[in-house]
Amino acid sequence: MNLPFGAKLTGVGGAVPAQVVTNADLEKLVDTSDEWITTRTGIRERRIVTQGETATSLAIEAAKQAISYAGVDPSIIDLIIVATSTPDNLYPSTACMIQASIGASHSAAFDLEAACTGIIYALAVAQQFIGSGTYKTVLIIGVDVHSRFLNWEDRNTCVLFGDGAGALLLQASEEENNILATYLRADGTGGHLLQIPNLGTNYPHAGSTPPKAMHRFLHMNGRAVYGFAINAVPEAVRAACVKAGIAVEDIDFLVPHQANRRIINAAAERLGLRQEQIVCNVDQYGNTSAASIPLALRDGIMRGQIKPPATCVLVGFGGGLTWGSAIIRWTACNHKKEKA
Numbered sequence: 001m002n003l004p005f006g007a008k009l010t011g012v013g014g015a016v017p018a019q020v021v022t023n024a025d026l027e028k029l030v031d032t033s034d035e036w037i038t039t040r041t042g043i044r045e046r047r048i049v050t051q052g053e054t055a056t057s058l059a060i061e062a063a064k065q066a067i068s069y070a071g072v073d074p075s076i077i078d079l080i081i082v083a084t085s086t087p088d089n090l091y092p093s094t095a096c097m098i099q100a101s102i103g104a105s106h107s108a109a110f111d112l113e114a115a116c117t118g119i120i121y122a123l124a125v126a127q128q129f130i131g132s133g134t135y136k137t138v139l140i141i142g143v144d145v146h147s148r149f150l151n152w153e154d155r156n157t158c159v160l161f162g163d164g165a166g167a168l169l170l171q172a173s174e175e176e177n178n179i180l181a182t183y184l185r186a187d188g189t190g191g192h193l194l195q196i197p198n199l200g201t202n203y204p205h206a207g208s209t210p211p212k213a214m215h216r217f218l219h220m221n222g223r224a225v226y227g228f229a230i231n232a233v234p235e236a237v238r239a240a241c242v243k244a245g246i247a248v249e250d251i252d253f254l255v256p257h258q259a260n261r262r263i264i265n266a267a268a269e270r271l272g273l274r275q276e277q278i279v280c281n282v283d284q285y286g287n288t289s290a291a292s293i294p295l296a297l298r299d300g301i302m303r304g305q306i307k308p309p310a311t312c313v314l315v316g317f318g319g320g321l322t323w324g325s326a327i328i329r330w331t332a333c334n335h336k337k338e339k340a
């Protein structure tokens with residue numbers, strides 16, 4: 001892709017609620033076991049919001065961390081894009097509420113919805129704004145609080161998700177371009193496989209009764225989504241490599257959507273990637289949806305697994321159906337900040 005200006009990733013940040021919910025805690029709610037959850041998904045615990053915490057409050061914390069990592073003044077941010085499927089309100093957008101709280105006084109702001117692939121879509125949009133020369137500094141945030149939309153009596157879904165936010169700061173650069181390629185896909189014919197169906201204009205409508213509690217929850221055909229994901233991930237990784245003009249062997253790290261360790265392992269195996277190349281924190285946080293990829297990237301950098309310069313492939317999949325990937329170069333090392 002030939003855009004006039006390069007985009008450099010200069011800041012990473014993340015935030016999760018303080019409340020830890022372990023598999024043992026869930027054994028008290030539904031007919032499940034730590035053994036079942038761990039072997040089928042790799043998840044050991046997740047973070048769940050408590051009273052007063054929202055998508056916006058988590059996103060603000062993640063945004064501040066990314067801004068501080070990059071060492072910039074928030075007033076230079078030109079645009080904030082928030083990828084979320086679980087906003088606090090239909091409007092104002094989550095992006096506008098963050099804009100007001102972080103001192104991004106000159107920034108435009110909007111939300112984008114592509115479920116768990118949202119951060120990849122946001123990255124692609126940010127790259128267009130920076131690459132075209134329209135904006136110099138773009139903050140993208142993935143945040144989801146699925147715990148508010150889970151049926152805590154449904155063992156098929158409630159064990160899988162956690163709440164969180166992840167943020168990336170991108171800046172125009174004359175010297176380097178860190179986003180080598182992005183690849184975005186959608187297939188609405190599979191929309192029914194993973195949905196929170198009745199919170200939009202679809203329902204309630206004139207003359208209807210308010211939605212029953214069951215209709216407000218996340219519904220999923222787990223087996224079908226599993227089948228979709230194990231094909232979508234390798235396909236998206238290979239497609240982004242082709243667009244970037246690199247081979248899969250040139251990838252240093254796979255930073256996948258953290259839905260299920262088995263999906264991640266199966267995809268890595270198909271791609272010929274080794275275990276130590278996989279960046280994974282699904283055991284700690286479960287599936288945090290739009291937050292999962294930036295949170296994993298941040299954790300991989302902070303714990304020293306991803307050392308610059310590194311070529312990383314970010315790959316997401318989820319509701320819509322949507323899937324997509326991005327090849328990025330991580331070069332923004334600041335050892336002092338990484339140790340902090």
Ligand SMILES: CC(C)(COP(=O)(O)OP(=O)(O)OC[C@H]1O[C@@H](n2cnc3c(N)ncnc32)[C@H](O)[C@@H]1OP(=O)(O)O)[C@@H](O)C(=O)NCCC(=O)NCCS
Nearest residue numbers: 032033036040116155156159222223225226259260317318
């Ligand atoms: C959900 C998922 C973990 C289930 O694993 P699986 O190996 O496919 O398990 P199955 O669907 O075959 O279910 C096996 C059994 O376990 C049961 N089961 C489901 N959830 C359970 C739980 N939390 N605890 C115990 N048993 C459970 C099922 O009811 C089923 O029982 P049955 O055989 O008596 O009907 C897996 O399909 C998956 O990860 N899918 C993708 C989900 C995903 O990533 N969604 C988000 C995308 S962004």
